[in-house]
Amino acid sequence: MLTRAAVLRSSPGELEILDLEMAPIQAGEVRVKMKAAGLCHSDDHFIVGDQVPGIFPIVVGHEGAGIIEEVGPGVRDLAVGDHVVFSFLPVCGRCKWCAQGMQNLCNLGALLATGSRFEEPGTYRLSLDGEPVGALASLGTFAERVTVSALSAIKIDPSIPFESACLTGCGVGTGWGAAVNSGEVRPDDVVIVMGVGGIGINAVQGAAQAGARAVIAVEPVEWKREFALKLGATHAFDTIEEAADFGRSITDGQGADSAIVTIGIPTGRDIGQGLEAVRKGGICVAVGIGDTHVKDGDIELHHLVLMQKRLQGSLFGQSHPTSDIPAQLAMYQRGQLNLDDLITARYRLDDINQGFADLKAGKNMRGVIVFD
Template sequence: MSSYTTRSAVLRSSPGRYEVLTLDQDAPRRNEVRVRMHAAGICHSDDHFATGDQNPAILPIVGGHEGAGVIEEVGPDTVGYAVGDHVVFSFLPVCGRCKWCSIGLQNLCNLGQHLGTGTRFDDPGTYRLSLDDAPVGQLAGLGTFSEHVVVSTASVITIDPAIPFTSACLTGCGVGTGWGSSVNAAEVSAGDVVIVMGVGGIGINAVQGAVHAGASAVIAVDPVAFKRDTAVKFGATDAYEDIAQAAERARELTEGQGADSAVVTTGVATGKHLGDALDAVRKGGTCVAVGLGDTFTKDGDINLHTLILHQKRLQGALFGQSAPMADIPKQLDLYRRGYLELDGLVTATYPLDRINDAFDDMKAGKNMRGVIVFD
């Protein structure tokens, strides 16, 4: 029997729109905590489920996978967590025991297979939310668009209480995905010329990561003037409306060779985006694919001739190839010491009841990151 109720933003169809409903919620069990949410980031990935580009395995499902809050209850026999702890969630869970975790690839942890199912990682087919006695899923096992969440400790990281929730929550997806795509996946090094294609909530952090890694030129590409201007404020040396202009600028800087790497962080990625970005990099260069598109799209627009004969690399990147249990604390430490900007990423905040306004503003290009606040 449920112990609580909570208000949550729910998708009842895909395609569909988020509805704020009151759900029944179970108390936390072993290796689970119940968290009062304070902030939840608005990410394009959540919208992919609303548009039908990605399909959840269960409906209804509570959206949201970036979040931060305070633990209000700890499940029985759950060690390492206490009531009152401030926490942030990693949208990718980390078991610490599977092959991928054991070789340092936490972002590929086997628990990730359940991200779209809305179920419990350690007990597939069971749920902690219900509506009229029917199960309700939690996206990424989190469902952060909810006033309270019951989550697995595989997704929970304790943080310094001095860090604002609105900034901390962004490290659970957007910051690590963008930052890591430059630092880890593209392997940006001092003096590199880097193109970042799509400068939203992910791409702006790819800009920050490239700057931090020592790139001599960071060329931002976005059709929205506000985002181009913001990219320059965050360290981009150049900003253009389209990839052709960026590619030409990269060739100007490299005696015609092209960028050392290009990071594709468009909101809805296509094969053409990847093809254009791959064409913009030099021989031996790297194109990093980050943005998601329609899950049913299997084709691309890749020049196999130059991919092979110019020895280029097309690299996928999940969560920026991060090890979240190590990298999220590291990013928050960089934030505290002034090396990573988080506060300025938050363009606007919204109450839960205006969640669809937040998504509309995101798609209109008005925000770098919108954040739902629960206080």
């Protein structure tokens, strides 16, 4: 069987639409006809070369939803016809981290960038002219059909639109969880969100839903500031300096309770500014992934020690995909979580490079590839 897919041959590089050969389905796997896939900055890191995958060529894309067409031996909880969303992080359910309720740190996640199967490192399910082709996060959602581990597929209510549902596989959980889980936002908190794109806008929603009295968005693009004000931000500023000053002005000079850094390509200085903006005992949450080739930092160490501040990393918003994705979709169905308005542009697979160009130009909150 063939699948049309967006393939990356080098990094930096440009995506090519090619026909790939799919291997027969194996035990523990499902084959899915893709219906929607989100364009995430994490994919673009590989395209521009900030990060390098473990194999070329590779199909990128890690945010997606579709319908199961075939189920491999040993798969018990999924069936042909089921609608599913992919968690870009697998959940083995057996490792130390899964057993302790930290599914986002599942040991299988170490293989995300290798392009290989989680359960069989060094093996692949796609090929081009007889040579193996990787799949980012063992998913490669920028393809018309994908073969994935059942550990990555979460069954959803078939009434939920695929385009909105696919966002919960990465962007929604990463941003929402960065505020609610990693930032520990509580009622009456003052929260700063640095960068209001596809991740940060969900941190805004999460902070607002957690009861923050002030959700301060920091974003240089004017329409994104206005968008944030519609989805839960109480104030919006162009720079972190303005936001930090305002946060201090409403907290007797203390500063925000938390700062969520969701800039697409953050620098050490961005993290340092977030840390400076929070009060004594406050939390700065690092979410965005910077250029892995650059080792920089600009952090005032006395903020960590003498003011007992915390610098907290956040992977997938410290979420539990098997329970949090269904919970977020249930919130969506009740009208408590806005997913539909996050989609500001739709593209065909053939137009995927334009989609990423628009993402980098700040034109989209979230672009989505829509399949037939």
